Amino acid sequence: MGNREDLLAGARRCLEEKGWARTTVRDIAAAAGVSMAAIGYHFGSREALLNAALIQAIDEWGLETGQAVSSAYDDHTATPAERYEALWTQLSKSFGTHRKLWMASIEALLQAEHSPELRQYLAAGQREGRRGLASILLGVEEDRLPESTVRTFGSVQLALLSGLMIQGVTDPEQAPSGAEVLEGLRALLDHIGPAEAGADGVDRAGVVAGQEADPGGGKGAAGSPAAEPQG
Structure with a gap:
């Protein structure tokens, strides 16, 4: 080198x-x-070098995450719930086996406050992450995903990833398993109940990938249960 x-x-x-x-x-x-x-x-400067090293680490983090998500969704014989559980099971393992890599991403978030260049890089990565997660989980090509789906479905998946990562690196023994994540989401849906129709009469629970659900089948565009995407 x-x-x-x-x-x-x-x-x-x-x-x-x-x-x-x-x-x-x-x-x-x-x-x-x-x-x-x-x-x-x-x-x-030292700061510029450390920024470059952090970006390199984050690129690896993104590759690791993408591989885990794709691997979990390779089994097309499994149900959406089984694949979703497998996804978080694999990611939970990654938090432990690649702890230093995940810690580098946390470090980057702290340093981004003082580096506009790093902050812009992380913001772009988040936008890609939302869209990529939504694409894989919903089975819809990225360029066909409307922004509303990316900002709702995709953002929630990214929020789950970030929150579980922090739990996984700080307290791995107590971090939730894939099964517990799935059960928690189901409990949340039970708690808040089904979505109500908006002012325009559209059932928000029946919109997946920007298309209204089939009133008779309750399925979104990707074929997943409308009120409980992929899980």
Whole structure:
């Protein structure tokens, strides 16, 4: 590897071992096996280098998440509920086996407050995450998903992912399993009851991927139960 790649690898190790605040220029240079001056030459500052290393870690996080979601939905003989449970089971395992990687994503959120570039990168990643999760879970191509579905169904899945990730890395022994996530969602639906028709008369529970449900079958465009998407 060249000095730039060595610095990224060294910064990544420092982030995993020490975190952002405790990592110094000297730490990175030692981990990379290059001079401290090389940091300024290639990245301009410690902060810029750590941002680049965080983005690299987040890219891996996104790849890991996408693989887990796709893998869980590969079994087309399973019911939507079984696939949904398998998804969260796989992700829960990832929180433990790749804890440092997930912690890097939390670190990025904290540092984004002081870095407009990093904040824009994370915001773009969230937009892609909402759409990607909705696409896989609903079985609808991304370019066919209306924004309303992405901002509702997709956003809820991303919120679940973020919340469960925090629980998984801080208290893995007590973090909910895939079955408990599914049961919790069902309990929530029982608690709030079915959706009511809006002012325009459209049943909001019957809209999946931007299309109204079949009044007789209660199915959305992706073939999932209208009031209980994929679970």
